[in-house]
Amino acid sequence: MTRIAVIGNSHLACLREAWAGGAIRREGRATDFLGLHGDGLLDTVIEGGTLRAASDATAAQLVRLNGTDRLRLDGVGAVVVAGCMMAPATAARIWRDMRWWGLPSLHAAGDLADLEAAFVPRAAAAAALRAHLEASLALRLARRLVAAGVRVLVASQPRPCETVLDRPRPLALSARAAVMAGDGAHLSAFHEGVARAACAAAGALYVPQPEATRIRGMLTARPFTEGALRLAPRPGQRQPPEDAIHANARYGALMLGAIWAAVEGRQAA
Amino acid sequence: MVHPYRSLPPRALWHDGVAGADRHRFADLWRPRHALTRDTRIATFGSCFARHVARALREAGCTVLDAEPRPPMMPPAVAEARGYGVFAARTGNVYTARQMRELLEDAATGRVDPRLVWRRGARFVDALRPRIEPLGMGSEAEVLALRAWHLERLARTLRQAETLVLTLGLTEFWEDAEAGRALPLCPGVAGGTFDPSRHLWRQARSAEVLEELRTIRRLLERFRPGMRMLLTVSPVPLAATASGDHVLLATTRAKAVLRAAVAEFVEDTPEADYFPALELATHPACATGRWWEPDWRGVTAEGVGRIMGVFLAAQGLGPALPPRPLPAEAADPEAAEDASCDEILLASVARR
Numbered sequence: 001m002t003r004i005a006v007i008g009n010s011h012l013a014c015l016r017e018a019w020a021g022g023a024i025r026r027e028g029r030a031t032d033f034l035g036l037h038g039d040g041l042l043d044t045v046i047e048g049g050t051l052r053a054a055s056d057a058t059a060a061q062l063v064r065l066n067g068t069d070r071l072r073l074d075g076v077g078a079v080v081v082a083g084c085m086m087a088p089a090t091a092a093r094i095w096r097d098m099r100w101w102g103l104p105s106l107h108a109a110g111d112l113a114d115l116e117a118a119f120v121p122r123a124a125a126a127a128a129l130r131a132h133l134e135a136s137l138a139l140r141l142a143r144r145l146v147a148a149g150v151r152v153l154v155a156s157q158p159r160p161c162e163t164v165l166d167r168p169r170p171l172a173l174s175a176r177a178a179v180m181a182g183d184g185a186h187l188s189a190f191h192e193g194v195a196r197a198a199c200a201a202a203g204a205l206y207v208p209q210p211e212a213t214r215i216r217g218m219l220t221a222r223p224f225t226e227g228a229l230r231l232a233p234r235p236g237q238r239q240p241p242e243d244a245i246h247a248n249a250r251y252g253a254l255m256l257g258a259i260w261a262a263v264e265g266r267q268a269a
Numbered sequence: 270m271v272h273p274y275r276s277l278p279p280r281a282l283w284h285d286g287v288a289g290a291d292r293h294r295f296a297d298l299w300r301p302r303h304a305l306t307r308d309t310r311i312a313t314f315g316s317c318f319a320r321h322v323a324r325a326l327r328e329a330g331c332t333v334l335d336a337e338p339r340p341p342m343m344p345p346a347v348a349e350a351r352g353y354g355v356f357a358a359r360t361g362n363v364y365t366a367r368q369m370r371e372l373l374e375d376a377a378t379g380r381v382d383p384r385l386v387w388r389r390g391a392r393f394v395d396a397l398r399p400r401i402e403p404l405g406m407g408s409e410a411e412v413l414a415l416r417a418w419h420l421e422r423l424a425r426t427l428r429q430a431e432t433l434v435l436t437l438g439l440t441e442f443w444e445d446a447e448a449g450r451a452l453p454l455c456p457g458v459a460g461g462t463f464d465p466s467r468h469l470w471r472q473a474r475s476a477e478v479l480e481e482l483r484t485i486r487r488l489l490e491r492f493r494p495g496m497r498m499l500l501t502v503s504p505v506p507l508a509a510t511a512s513g514d515h516v517l518l519a520t521t522r523a524k525a526v527l528r529a530a531v532a533e534f535v536e537d538t539p540e541a542d543y544f545p546a547l548e549l550a551t552h553p554a555c556a557t558g559r560w561w562e563p564d565w566r567g568v569t570a571e572g573v574g575r576i577m578g579v580f581l582a583a584q585g586l587g588p589a590l591p592p593r594p595l596p597a598e599a600a601d602p603e604a605a606e607d608a609s610c611d612e613i614l615l616a617s618v619a620r621r
Contacts, residue, residue, distance in 0.1 A: 097340035101411035112418050118340045119418040121411065123404035124351055128343040135344075 002077040003030040004263055007051070007141065010037060010246060011083025011157050013231040015259075018252030020235070024260060031256075034071045035231045036061055039137045041084070046148045049074035064233050078151040078263045081204070082255075084138035087157035088209070089245070091129055091191035092174035092218060095183060100125045105181040126194050133198040146203035153262055154199045155207040155255055158247040159188075161225040162215050169244040175218045184217025207262055210254040213247070224251035287554050293575075295555065299583045302542040303497050305432060307331050307586065312357035312430035314372075316364045316438025318503035318546065318568065320355050323434075325577035329586045333357075336426035337419065352401050357430070358423040361398030364439040365473060366481035366530070367451040372397075373488040376424040379417060384448040386412045387461030394460035396445070396452060405460070427492035435485075436546070437531070438503040440473040440523040441512055455511075470511050478530035486538060498541040500534070502527045504550030506566050524551075549576045 006015055012035035018024065019031050034041075034051070036058070043058040044051055052070035053059035059069035073079065099106050099115060100122040106112070112119055133139060138154050145152045160172035168176055178187050192208055199206035213224040228239045228246035239246050247255075279285035280297045290297070305311065312334045313323040327333045336358035339348040352359040363369050374380070375397075385396040392405025393412045406412045427433075443452045446469050457463035473481075482500075489496045502524055510519035524547060535541045549555045550568055560572030568576075581587035 094342050097342040101407065101414060112414065113421050115418070118337065119415060120340065120343075121351075121402040121404070121406050121415060123402055123406065124343070124347070127347045127350075127404065128340070131344040131347050132342070 001028055001030055002263065003032065003075065004078045004080060004259070005032045005034065005071050005073065005076050006080040006082055006155075006259075007034045007041060007071065008080075008082030008155075009035065009039075009041070009084050009137065010231045013229045014158075014247045014249055014252030015082055015155075015256050016231075016252075017229050017235075017249040018256050021249055021253070023249075023253040024256045026260075029260065032071060032076075034062065034066050034068070036065060037231060039084075041141055042137065046073065046144060051145075065231060073145075073148065073150055076150065078153050079145050080153045080155050080207070080259055081138045081141050081145070082155040083157040084141060084154075085136035085157065086133065086138035086154050086195060086199075086206075087136075088159045088188065088191045088195075088218060089157070089172065089175055090132050090136075091187055091194070092172075092178050094125055094129050094132075095178045095187055096174040098125050098128070103183050103186055105183050108182065122190075126190070129191070129194045130198050133195055134202070139198060139202050139204070142199070142202045142204040152202075152204040153207050153259060154195075154202075154204045155259055156195065156209045158209055158224070158245070158251060159214060159218050159220045161244040162219040162222050163225070164219070164244050167242075167244075169242070171245055179216045179218050184219070186217070188214065188217035205262060207255070207258050210251075210258055213251050213254060220247060220251070224248060224254075292554060292557055294582070295549070295579050296582065298549070298555075298579060299545055301544075301583055302539070303432070303499075305331065305499075305584045305586065310334055310429050310431045311434055312426060312432070313434040313436075314356050314360060314363045314369060315434075315436030315501070316362050316503045316505065318438065318501070318505050319362075319434070319436035321568070321573045321577065322436060322501065322546075322580075323356060325573075325581065326434075326586075329581050331586065334426045334430055336422040350403055352398070357426055359398070359401055359419060360423070361401050362438075362453060363435075364437075364453055365442050365451055366437055366478045366485065366527075367473065368442065368453060369435060369437075370481045370484050370488065371450055372423075373427075373485060373492075376420050376427060377488060377491060379420055379424070381413045381416045381420070382448055382450070383409060383413060385445065385450060387456065389460035396456070396461060397450070399454050399459040399461070424492065427489070427496075430493060430496055432497045432499055433489060434499045434501070436501045436503050437478075437527045438505065438523075439507065440478065440526050441507075441510060441519070442471055442473070444469045444471045472512060473526065475526045475530045475533075478527060479533050482530060482534040482541075486534075486541070495540070498538070499544060500531045500541060501544045502531060502547040504547045504568060508566065544580055546576050546580075549579060 012033060016033045040058055040061060043054045045054045050070050050072055053062050062069040097117055098120045099117045100120055102122060142152045142154055160175045164172040164176045178184055196206045213220055215221040224247050226248060228248045230237045230239055307330045310332050311326060313319055323333055334357050339353040352361055386409045387394045387396045389405045393409050394405050395412050395416055443455045445452055447467050456468050506520040507516055510516045512519045528547060531543050535543045550572060558571050559569055562569055
């Protein structure tokens with residue numbers, strides 16, 4: 001029996017739902033989940049092979065959302081940190097402020113004098129993105145877990161839903177703009193390379209968003225976001241209709257499949 | 270007996286102007302020719318010490334121009350390592366008058382030269398600011414495109430500048446004879462390959478520095494007629510010299526030549542002025558506290574604060590003393606200097 005533990009923020013919900021749905025359950029596999037909104041998981045400690053709440057308030061929140069305030073780490077095959085701002089959207093915000101050599105829109109523009117964003121070395125943009133990812137909740141948790149001797153995987157947060165092309169959403173304006181400028185594929189590859197390196201430097205394995213769920217580089221295809229659930233005490237609570245950043249159980253099944261493949265060594269993440 | 274010395278003001282007499290003066294404040298040491306206000310649009314350039322000038326002006330609330338501001342999503346530490354927020358543009362250190370003149374010519378023409386792209390392993394660097402991107406660029410084309418953009422932004426900013434503050438640091442430099450350009454760093458130190466037939470050591474004489482300053486003045490007029498110049502000479506000694514002299518003698522030589530050239534230039538140029546940072550930092554009558562780091566090269570935060578306190582007080586831009594506390598990142602000026610001074614790099618390479 002191989003047991004993995006998945007911790008995360010609201011992006012944990014799609015994985016939990018997929019597991020509950022049984023699509024990727026196999027004999028010999030067990031998966032525990034522990035989720036908390038925002039950066040609440042920072043208020044935890046690892047002691048005696050257990051990750052538990054560091055305060056009564058966090059313990060109460062964990063119990064409310066998960067039925068428990070702790071996660072046993074001893075004997076776990078891997079801990080997966082899901083979402084927690086390991087987000088391609090961060091690369092889009094970098095793109096909002098900067099342009100670099102190799103971006104299709106840059107070469108299409110011709111005269112760079114009119115460029116509103118800063119033109120920076122690609123290495124500088126990568127360093128900026130990496131700094132943001134290293135400061136993300138995902139890698140802060142990952143470093144703690146690695147220090148505790150646990151094998152850690154970091155599962156990417158999903159890209160914004162393609163619906164933002166028709167209905168712009170405040171949280172996805174930059175990703176939308178990058179896609180519309182023709183930079184989606186380039187930006188996606190840029191993010192993946194930096195994220196993989198940042199995770200490796202933290203001692204963790206990066207699990208990217210499944211290729212089949214992506215569209216135009218920086219977006220998630222609608223079938224993988226419709227009906228996304230919230231991380232909530234009661235199962236089945238849906239994200240509001242205007243939500244464009246959470247994925248659904250169909251997505252969760254593909255991501256969990258990729259996670260298990262990486263854990264079982266069948267496929268490099 | 271009547272003679273001109275009888276009517277001299279106290280500041281003209283050593284007894285009163287120095288020995289008997291409040292040397293902590295040195296209120297009458299510098300009388301600015303031109304007033305700077307907080308609205309004066311200032312562009313700063315120069316060697317390591319120039320970054321202290323720029324920072325003090327910013328902290329005093331002055332309008333310090335920045336052609337290439339830090340993009341909001343670039344974290345401060347990432348930006349600092351890449352020369353953001355230091356000078357009027359991401360020029361890197363400009364050590365010599367010739368380097369400044371050639372930079373202005375480039376900004377005026379938009380000229381970029383593929384001969385001034387260096388290799389650093391598998392990466393490429395801009396030979397005219399080799400440390401501006403620590404990780405280097407991916408191709409020669411990327412270097413040239415970034416340089417063209419940098420020059421365009423620099424030109425745009427120079428057209429807005431009302432006062433150019435230039436801190437000169439060195440007289441000796443390496444020239445790329447093939448490209449006909451002064452380099453900020455010897456090839457091979459932070460990129461490139463040293464070729465003794467192509468890379469020639471040069472030592473500027475005072476007449477050459479003076480002529481460069483005159484040319485700089487003419488170039489500035491093209492960007493913005495009437496632009497004023499405020500010159501300083503960096504008190505920071507050379508980290509290394511290729512002159513064959515002892516480094517202390519080479520330092521004295523460089524500062525003396527720069528000081529002499531600047532003096533003559535300012536005497537001839539009503540639009541120019543000189544601020545005596547060099548004198549304040551190096552004369553024993555002025556540098557009365559703990560002004561120097563243990564290596565006698567780095568000016569301490571106290572020293573920088575006192576120097577810039579004199580500057581700001583003379584301009585009516587801030588309290589004379591005590592100076593404003595420097596921000597946390599400047600608490601260790603040696604560390605800050607080490608991170609940014611190409612010359613430190615030179616010395617470290619020389620020791621290997």
